[in-house]
Amino acid sequence: MEISYPPRIQLARLPTPLQPLDRITEKFSTPHGGPRIWVKRDDLTETAMSGNKLRKLEFVAGQAVAQGCDTLITCGGVQSNHCRTTALVGARLGMRVQLILRGELDGIPDGNLLVDQLAGASTAFYPPRQYFEELPELFSHWQEFYAQRGHKAFPIPTGASDGLGIWGYIAASEELLADCSARGFVPEHIVCATGSGGTQAGLTLGCQLLASTARVTGYAVCDNADYFQSKVRADVRHWSALTKSDIDENTLNINVNADYIGPGYALAEEPVYRAIADIASLEGLLLDPVYTGKAFFGLLQELHRGSYRDCKNLVFVHTGGQFGLFPHREKFPFLL
Numbered sequence: 573m574e575i576s577y578p579p580r581i582q583l584a585r586l587p588t589p590l591q592p593l594d595r596i597t598e599k600f601s602t603p604h605g606g607p608r609i610w611v612k613r614d615d616l617t618e619t620a621m622s623g624n625k626l627r628k629l630e631f632v633a634g635q636a637v638a639q640g641c642d643t644l645i646t647c648g649g650v651q652s653n654h655c656r657t658t659a660l661v662g663a664r665l666g667m668r669v670q671l672i673l674r675g676e677l678d679g680i681p682d683g684n685l686l687v688d689q690l691a692g693a694s695t696a697f698y699p700p701r702q703y704f705e706e707l708p709e710l711f712s713h714w715q716e717f718y719a720q721r722g723h724k725a726f727p728i729p730t731g732a733s734d735g736l737g738i739w740g741y742i743a744a745s746e747e748l749l750a751d752c753s754a755r756g757f758v759p760e761h762i763v764c765a766t767g768s769g770g771t772q773a774g775l776t777l778g779c780q781l782l783a784s785t786a787r788v789t790g791y792a793v794c795d796n797a798d799y800f801q802s803k804v805r806a807d808v809r810h811w812s813a814l815t816k817s818d819i820d821e822n823t824l825n826i827n828v829n830a831d832y833i834g835p836g837y838a839l840a841e842e843p844v845y846r847a848i849a850d851i852a853s854l855e856g857l858l859l860d861p862v863y864t865g866k867a868f869f870g871l872l873q874e875l876h877r878g879s880y881r882d883c884k885n886l887v888f889v890h891t892g893g894q895f896g897l898f899p900h901r902e903k904f905p906f907l908l
Contacts (some may be wrong), residue, residue, distance in 0.1 A: 573730055575742065575746065575782075577631075577739060577744075578631060578634065578715055578739060578815075579631075579635070579734075580630040580633075580634040580892075581630055581633045581634045581637065581665070582630065582675075583618060583621070583626055583629065583630050583633070583661060583664070584617040584618050584619070584621075584626045584627055584795055585589060585616070585617060585618050586702070586747065587751060588612060588613045588614050588616050588617055588747075589612075589613045589616065589743075590610055590611070590612050590613070590748070590751040590752065590755065590887070591610065591611055591613065591858070592608060592609070592611075592845065593610065593611055593854075593855050593888075594608070594610045595854045595855055595895070596851065596854055597609045599854065600790050600872055600875050600876065601875075602875065602876060602878055602889075604878040604881040606878070606880055606881055606882045606883070607760070607761065607880050607883040607884055608884065608885050608886070609699075609823075609886050610752075610755075610886065610887045610888070610889065610890075611848075611857065611887070611888050611890050612744075612748050612751070612887055612888070612889045612890060613636075613890055614627070614744070614891055614892060615858075615890045615891070615892040617631055617892070618633055620660055620687065620779050621656075621657050621660045621661065621664075622894070623653050623657060623891055623892020623893060624741070624744075624764075624891035624892060625653055625654045625731065625732060625739070625767065625770045625892070626740075627655040627724075627740030627741060627743065627744055628637035628731075628732035628737035628738070628739070628741070628771075628774075629657060629658065629661050629728075629732070629737075629740070630740060630741035630775060631736055631737065631739040631740055632642070632726075632728055632737055633661055633665060633824070635707065635726070635736060636667070637665070637719045639711055639723060639726065639877045640724055640817035641667070641724045641726035642667055642668060642723050643668040643670065643674070643723045643724065643725035643726065644658055644661070644662050644667055644668070644669045644716050644725070644726055644728060645669075645670045645671075645714050645715060645718075645725045645727050645728065646658045646669075646670075646671060646672070646728035646729070646730075646732070647671070647673070647674070647675065647703075647707060647710070647711070647729075647867075648671070648672075648673065648730060648731070649675060649769075649837075649838065650673050650674065650675035650676070650684075650697070651684045651756045651862070651895075651896050651899055652671075652673070652684060652893060653681050653862075653863070653892060653893045653895070653896060654690055654730070654731045654732060654768070654808050655671045655673065655684065655688060656677040656684035656685075656687045656691075656730060656895060657690035657726060658671070658687045658693075659687065659692070659693035660687065660733075661689070661707055662689045662693065663691040663692055663693075663703070666698055668694070668696065668723065668725075668799075669720070670693070670694045670696070670717075670718070670725070671688060671695045671696065671697065671712050671713070672696055672697060672698065672703070672707070672710050672714065672846055673697050673698065674676040674700050674704075674793055675697060675699075675700065676699070676745035677697055678696050680726050680824075681732070682899050683895045683896055683897075683898045683899040684895045684896060684900060687850070689755050690851070696714070698709075698710065701745070702779070705709070708743060711727050715727060728884060729768075729858055731767065731768025731769070731770050732770060732809055733768035733769050733770025733773070733803070733807060734770065734810050734846060734897055735806070735807055735808075735809070735810025735811035735813065735814045735815075736810075736811075737770045737807075737846065738770050738773045738774035738777060738807050738808070738811055738857065739811075740770075740771075740774060741770065741771050741773070741774020741775050741778060742777055742778040742781065743774075743778075743779075743839070744774065744775065744778070744889075745762075745774065745775050745779050745782065745784070746778060746780025746782060747890070748887065749764065749773075749779075749782060749784055749803060750887070751784070752887065754756045757850060757884070757885045758784075758785070758786070758885070759786045759799075759815045759885045759886065759887045760785070760786060760787065760884060760885060760886065761786065761787050761788075761789065761880060761883050761886040761887070761905070762779070762787070762788045762789070762887050762889065763789050763790075763791065763867070763871055763884075763886060763887070764789075764790055764791070764888070764889040764890065764891060765790070765791055765793055765863040765864050765866065765867035765891055766790030766791065766793065766800055766828065766867075767792075767793045767794055767837070767862075767863055768790050768803075769773040769790070769800055769804055769807060770807060771790075771889070771891060772788065772790035772800065772828075773803070773804040773807035773808055774807075774820075775808055775889070776788045776790045776808075776825065776826055777808050777811065777819070777824070777829070779825075780819075780823070780824060780825070785815060786887075787825065787827060788825070788827060789827040789828070789829055789859055790804075790827070790829070791829050791832060791866070791867035791870045792828055792829065792830040792832075792833055792865065793833060793837060793862060793866050793872065793898070794833060794837035794896060795830075795833075795851045795862050796830050796833075797828040797829075797830040798827075799831040800828045801826050801828060802831055802900060804824065804826045805821045805824065805826070808821050808824060809821055815850050816821065816905070820887060827847075829874070831870065831873075831875065832866060832867070832869060832870030834866065837862070838861075838862045838896075840861040840862075840865065840866055840900075841867065842906075844861055844865055844866055845861060845865075845900070845906075846906065847859075847865060847868065847869040847872060848865040848869075848897075849904065849906075849907060850859060850874055851865075857890070857894075858894045859890070859894075859896065859897075860893035860894055860895075860896040860900075861896070861900050861903065862893060862904070863891060863893045863894045863896070864890055864891060864892070864893055867888075867898075868888060871886075871888060894904065
């Protein structure tokens with residue numbers, strides 16, 4: 573079907589490349605067979621703003637500008653990729669950015685937080701308990717703060733993951749399927765990290781709208797499978813309400829693997845770090861221990877178990893996050 577998209581601001585450099593990972597495919601193949609592994613390089617959407625969040629923010633920023641807003645407010649962890657991307661998008665569009673951050677400033681800013689500050693975003697830090705218990709009130713506080721100073725702020729939820737943000741990965745699914753067709757194959761599986769749920773929701777809905785047979789699986793980096801089942805449905809339900817489209821959320825093929833979360837969000841164990849190093853040395857592909865590294869590690873374990881033995885082509889969507897690698901530098905002592 574032909575999809576009619578809402579207004580967007582062109583921010584990303586699209587299409588992003590689709591490339592085979594043949595050395596990884598060879599190394600991690602099993603006697604049972606398995607797929608050729610491809611990577612959709614959404615880490616290359618646009619240099620410093622690289623990653624999946626930029627696709628979502630094209631539609632979010634388009635809506636903010638259409639509503640006459642001059643300020644963006646969003647939230648996330650201290651090393652949030654989404655907050656970093658929002659900070660840079662705001663700078664590029666000449667908009668103020670207010671970040672509501674979970675955690676505290678500990679020492680010299682590094683990684684994404686350093687980029688937030690370089691981009692001129694205002695940052696407010698909150699203890700995790702207060703952040704989770706009072707997040708709606710914190711958004712209201714900062715919207716009122718800017719309103720009193722003559723500014724109109726547009727609130728963006730965690731990861732820009734809602735019925736507006738998932739347009740980014742509805743469009744990405746259309747692009748990805750066209751890439752695969754141009755390379756002469758139809759993907760049986762599409763895999764991504766899932767942390768706020770919006771990328772998985774967009775890919776899942778996009779494949780359904782386009783009548784693709786590809787099975788989309790989100791490898792959870794936090795929470796649990798039930799949470800992401802509910803979150804994807806909620807995002808699609810919101811999208812359906814915004815677009816007045818009749819989508820039965822119960823027909824969605826929502827697949828979540830929550831077996832490789834490890835100690836928790838932004839926490840990983842040594843095998844994940846070793847997988848990141850292996851992938852970098854084999855393919856020159858940089859992953860991070862919060863999202864993509866953890867998800868790709870999980871994928872490799874499933875390949876070893878033979879979970880994809882009947883699949884010919886599998887696409888891993890690289891959602892970016894390399895800035896989040898550097899604050900974990902002490903976790904790679906085995907490289908010394």
